[in-house]
Structure formats: C-alpha cells, structure tokens
Amino acid sequence: MQNPRHRRSPLVSKIRRDAFVIHLLCLVLTQTSLADEAGRLQEFSRSRMEMRHDSLDSEMWSMDQPVYVGLQDGLKKADKISELPGQPGKATFDQYAGYVTVDETSGKALFYYFVEAAAEDPSTKPLVLWLNGGPGCSSLGGAMHEIGPFFVNRDNKTLSKNKYAWNSVANMLFLESPAGVGFSYSNRTSDYNNTGDRSTAADAYTFLVNWLERFPEYKGHSFFLTGESYGGHYIPQLANTILSNNKIINTTMINLQGVAIGNAYLDDDTNTRAIIDYYWTHAMISKETHTAVQENCGFNGTYTGLCRTAIEEANNEKGLIDESNIYAPFCWNASDPQKQHASVTNNDPCASYYMRSYLNRQEVQRALHANTTRLKQPWSDCSNIISPENWKDAQVSMLPSIQQLISSGVSTWLYSGDIDAVCPVTSTLYSLDILGLKINSSWRAWYSDDGEVGGYVVEYKGLIFATVRGAGHMVPTYQPQRALSLFSAFLNGKLPPE
C-alpha cells in the first residue's frame, strides 16, 4: 500500500500498448488511494459521476426521529485513560476514550477520544468536536496525525508531543463516525450497508446528547464543530440537526457557536470542475486536455462519454502524484523510512502508517477501552466496511445547508489548504461565488505567529473564508502552526491576524 510507484514500474512500459493494462493500473491506484481520507473522497466523487442526477438527494432535511438516551452513570470514570502506551511523560490534561451507544436495539456504538484542554481550568475553554471525512474515515486519524496532543513515532510504539495540538486552546472531542468506521460498530452488521448522510447525522447527534449525559459539566458549554473533507457534508448536516432539535422542548440544548470546515466537499459538480481547473492552472495537465474537458463537460449532473474520456485523460496526464498535497512525496517504505524527499512541509509521508500500526496494538486498544467486542477487521484510517458505493444518501449540494447555517447566525468558517487537488481551494471559491454573499471585509493576507503569510482571508456577511498557505488536504498535518493560528482566531470569533 505504501509504494504506488514501485508497484507501477513493471507496468509502465506496457501502458501504451495495452488498454487492458491501463484499466488494471487504475484499479491498483484506486485501491492504493483507498487508504486515506483524500483517496476515499476521490473514490466517492467518481462514483457520484456515474449516478443519475435526478436520483440524488437534493432536498433539505432534518432529523425527526426520537433520540435514544441511555444511562451514563459511572461511564465517564471508566473511560478515563490512565496513560497511553509510549506516552512521553505524564500528560498535563485528562484523556478519556470509550463507546457511546446510539441504538440499543442494534447495539450500535460509536467510539470517541476526548482530550481536555491543557489549561489550568479546562472549563474556561470551549468544547470542540472534530470530524474527519471520507465518507468512512476515522477521526482518530485527525487526533493522531493532525491536531491531537500526541503523534506516533517511527517505531510504531512510542508517542511524541504535538507542539501545535488544538487542546492548547480547546477541549477536543474526536468521534469515529458512522458505525463501521475505526472502532465504532453495530451488532447488526447489515447496518453497515444502510448508512449515508441522514443516519450519520442522526447518530452523531444521538452520540452528542448521550456524551453530554456522561460529561454533564459540558452541558450548555460553548460548542464548536470542526472537521474537513467530507466533513463538508457531516458538519452542516449535524449543525442543522442540532439547531432544529434545540427548538424542541425537553431535548438537550447544545450551545453551538460555530463551525469550521477545511477543504470541504460541498458540491459534486463544482468540485469536479474545480479539480480540472486546478490541474490546469498548476501545470499538471495540458491546455489541450483542459480545453477538451471544458468543451465536453457541462458539470450539470450528467457526465457524457466524451466528458469522462477527457477527465480520464487529465488523470493520466497528471501522473502518479499525491493529490492531497501536489508537492509532497509518497511514503515509499514505512517499515524502513528513508530520508525524506523534498516536500512542501517537513511532514513525514509515512506518518499514517505508524498510526495504523500503533492503534492496532493490543495494549493501545486496552488503554483506549477500544475494540472490546473483538471486531473482525483491524483499525484503519478509512473503513473497508463502509464503502462509498454503498453510501445510501448524500446531498448533491451542501450550499443550501450552508445558507441555512448562515441564516441561523452560527459563526461559519470555510478554510482551504491551497495545495490540495482533492477538494481544491478553487472548489470552495467557486462555491462561494454561487452563494453570492456580500463582502464585509475584503481579501487580505493573514500572518501566522512565525511572521510568515499564513494564507489569505475574506469576510463575507455571515461567513469567513481563509486559506492556509502551503497546506494540503489535511491542513494541520502540513501546516500545524498556521492551522493552530487559524483555529484560535475561529474560536475567538476574530479574523486571523494581519
């Protein structure tokens, strides 16, 4: 899985002679990219191109089923993590992990990891939920590879402190969602084939209500929703579910203050169009192919044969690069990490492999109170059980949902790492163009603590858009310091510094 180029090499010379080999090659690459969030989203997006537009879900919806609330007595204490294996010294904050049942009948239980703020009094800091995308990828990836307090070392056994951990400013809650992802599961395995946007939002909401029963001190606390990628669906949907349920008497009031989504997947057609434009303007494909796509693709929900052929040609032309960070190297061998190749950041391209190995160690799972039911599959960054093809419902466009959020007065931030070609910055810019919001404060550079341009920011009426310079799909992985600057600004309700 780590070495797409070496896998490919023996095939390369045959490519021009043998169309069958090309097809085979595509399969190999798809499987390769399945491993991570960016690859998963690509697979999802491509599968959507094959669907009839009018069969897709474009209506607005909210959760209307009654919410299951279970007894949570004593569970918080049981979830307390004494120490993570290989942890560097004693933590200056409390950590918890465990399961929250969201459906008693089917025994559906979602796994969470909660890291309290590293502050003298965590109650002074907001509560923040983080959701990785996919669909089907684990937020433990976010915790161990992006913004959590610890990252896994090359030995796959010990941890290092993350200097730019988000729990320096907030209480961070990581949820593996939906059931079938990571350590989350259902006893009724048919549930895995009946998942989609609606049930994911409903289960995440049920999780929250129950988790707040387990951690009642956070009831009514300032609450923020953050995440990235397919979180562009999860987050507005969960946010709107919270807002509509908040209106019902006798439900748990969740004090939602804001949402922030990174490199959001917001709109099927806009994203596909933006990717091809991004390839062209970043000199990854020829002008001829870009023109062919423009001439043959309407990006209006249907994709003709000519359009698909042109898009396929674009994919061939760009070669074998990591689209989640177009300037990054691949991980060539995670068990024998070479000296890093030139990359946009100093991020180790093999880091996700160390994480996977660590989270599959028995002592780690014991410390996390995870995998208590002996799951059949190992933990992986993106689920092999929840597949994009079996994702039952997904809204074609999240723009109405974003509009609804804005109307509700919730602080809404979109941010984009600018070297991601999976949900490129152009995609969010095109979406903002469609929303047509009034500009309150025009485009300008913002500066990170290190004095460098961290990216750019523009304030619309009701929405803030910011870029993160030199960051890929998983922004905090590639630009940790800039990401933390931006996150702090978001929590403080201020534009990032100029």
Added chain:
Amino acid sequence: MQNPRHRRSPLVSKIRRDAFVIHLLCLVLTQTSLADEAGRLQEFSRSRMEMRHDSLDSEMWSMDQPVYVGLQDGLKKADKISELPGQPGKATFDQYAGYVTVDETSGKALFYYFVEAAAEDPSTKPLVLWLNGGPGCSSLGGAMHEIGPFFVNRDNKTLSKNKYAWNSVANMLFLESPAGVGFSYSNRTSDYNNTGDRSTAADAYTFLVNWLERFPEYKGHSFFLTGESYGGHYIPQLANTILSNNKIINTTMINLQGVAIGNAYLDDDTNTRAIIDYYWTHAMISKETHTAVQENCGFNGTYTGLCRTAIEEANNEKGLIDESNIYAPFCWNASDPQKQHASVTNNDPCASYYMRSYLNRQEVQRALHANTTRLKQPWSDCSNIISPENWKDAQVSMLPSIQQLISSGVSTWLYSGDIDAVCPVTSTLYSLDILGLKINSSWRAWYSDDGEVGGYVVEYKGLIFATVRGAGHMVPTYQPQRALSLFSAFLNGKLPPE
C-alpha cells in the same frame, strides 16, 4: 535586508490610515527585493511598464562588430585554483577562475569560474555555460547556490559538497556578466551606464572566443548554453550571436548544440499577464481584483492608470511573500539561523547570505584570483552598479529570437519551476501558445531518480518544454535532484524519463 516582515511590522497598523506610509512601504520592499535575481527581475519588469511601447527594442539583431582577441598564453595556468578556502577535502576535478579582457581600450574584464567535470576524462563531457539573470545578477550565485560543486555553510567560512552538482555530467563555466556584475568590471566606469542586451551579448561572445583561446582543448567541443530568469534574454541573444558569427570565415567556431532556460523572462506583456493569472489561480488575490486587472489591462505595451491601480491592488492583496517561491519562508536572521519554517523544500532560506559573506572574504577572493583591482563595491548577488533603470536596450519579446533558434536546429529547452510567481510557468505556457508550435509528443509526467513525479514534459517540433514540480524561480536551489535529472536528459538529447 533579511527581514522584511519585521521591518514592516511597526508600519502595519498605520497602513489603512496613511497613503504616504504605503508609498514608503513600497520603497522599503523594493529595496529589500533588490538583493536577489527574482527581485531584480521584478524591478526590471515594473520599470518596463512605465516605458512607451514604441520606444522599446523589438527588432531582431545580431552582433556585427569585430571581435577583440587577446593573448592568452600562460593565463590558464595562472587561473588554476589550488583549493577554495574551507573546501571539504581535495576536489576530484580541476577548478579555474580569473578575468578575461573583452575590451582592451576600456579595460573591460569579465570574471569566470570554471569547474571541470568530475569524470575520469573531462574531455568526454560537454562544455556548458551558465548565466544567471537580473539583469545584473552574478552567475557565481548559480555556482554557490544552485548547481556548483560547493555550497557555503552557515559559518560563512566552510563549504559543503553539493550532491547534485551539474559538473557530475558536464564541464561548467560560470560567467559574471556584464561588466559591473560581481567581480567583473570596466576601467571606464561610464561603461556601467551604457549597458543593455546588445553589449551584454557582444561581450559574452567576446569572452567565449577569448576563453577558448585560453582553454584551447575545448575548441570545437560540444557546447551548451544554460541559465534562468533574465537569461531568457541573454541566452537566445548569445546563441544567435554565436550562430551568426559561426558563419563568418576565420572566426572561432563554437559548437553550440543546445540551450536550456529556466523560468525564462521572454515577453514583457505576456509575463505581466501571466503573473496576475498565477496569483489568482493560486488563491493569492481576490477574484474581484483579478477581474479588475483583466478588465483594465490590455497587456499590449501600454498600461493605463486604471490598469496600474488594479495591478497595485493585486500586489497589496498578496501580502509579503517570497514570490520566487510562493510557499517558502523568508530568511529572518542570517547571522542566527532559526529552525527552518515550513517550506516547499529543505532549502535554507538564508543560504544566499552565507554565500555573500564568503565571497567577500579576502582569502576567498585571493583563491579565486578575483577583485585584483580593488573594486569599490563588495561582491553582491545582484549588482548595485548595473541598475534596471539604466539598462539601455532590451527586446520587448524574445519569441522571434526563440523562433530563430528553433529554425537553426539548435536543441531548445524551456523549463519552469512551478511555484515561481516571478516568471511563472503560466508565462512560458502563454509564450508557447503564441509560438504555436506543432506538438510532437504530448504532455506527460516525467519521473526523477527518486521515483517521484519530477514535473511534466511536452515535446514540440523544435522545442521541449518541461516543468519541475515544487521548484521556485531558481529551480536547482529548490529541487536539486529533479534539476539534475532534467539537465542530464537535456545534455543527452532525450526527454526526461517516464
């Protein structure tokens, strides 16, 4: 000079209140960027916008004056470098440096540094001239910061081996051109104010003829011209001068095989247009400002007030970034190098400061046989004597010259680091569009020795264009391995590997 952001900080809060301060700020920034090749070219390009188009030089020309040839007896031996101060061990190749007089009357002398190929028999390797741009920047910058055998360490005193030095495959000749640049000089200082494209090409040609008298073993040897930036002027002009002089009986025949120009400055208007498009597609400026530029600028040689205001707004919006590598950090303090900030490569942003300090050491100048006439100014990357405003003639467009080169059958390569906003990849692509050459072999990825996509390549009839992924304006500085792969392919007359 090293810390534009810190200089700027005290001013930042006043910016919106005080237009005068903005003007002052612009002056500071211009002076700051004067230090390097990319900044120099920006200054040149901006000064061109203020000129009347019809006063600019757009004709084809070639050198017609008789060539001065001096006696070179014994000078090769005198130029031999025994060892560079701080050199790591004994070199496995010979090095030479010294002056070649190009005008006896005025005592105009050009300084060169010659590094023989690190091969058992250097005579089996081609001779390659490297020219940095500017106008007014020194090719010793190329030697000590890009492709030479040694780079200067942080101590400003010792050298390290460059693993990807170009003399692993060629005999490399670095020329400081024209007089007034680096250690090159004229005894008639008024010469410094009477320089431009024509005299630069003529002097470089005279240099070559005389140098070949000093090193007669390289007469008739395979010869290649390489360089970057304003080398987009120097190289085609020198190449065409060589070709036309080769036709004259009794002149030195120079066996020119090919030219390769990186991030070439080829066409005033095209480059300016391409920069603004590059800013927009790389999310550095707002759509509104990009649209304002498109609507107000014709890019046809004249720049109206509205157009200039829109371009100025674009420059404000993008903030304080290193345009020669839009993802790189600045050098904050060269005398106390901090831990590097996140960058596209592992290049030390302060490296050019160590080089400057090293080349101004007396023992280094002695070893190089440089500065024998006690110049008034210290060595600097780009000359303070040769200023862009006093550059007397420069062709508006080099495209006819490129066309002429192609017609002559000389192997012509253009290559572009893709994260440079000074002569962006789009600029070269737009120029190629204007040339309208037939495509022989269509756009594809090429792979470097490390297995990564090194960039993209397309073969036109008579010209090869290649990109270098993740490289800025000075391609080999940012992506040394990829640059060497490409250079080897160029010398071998083959497309880079797929």
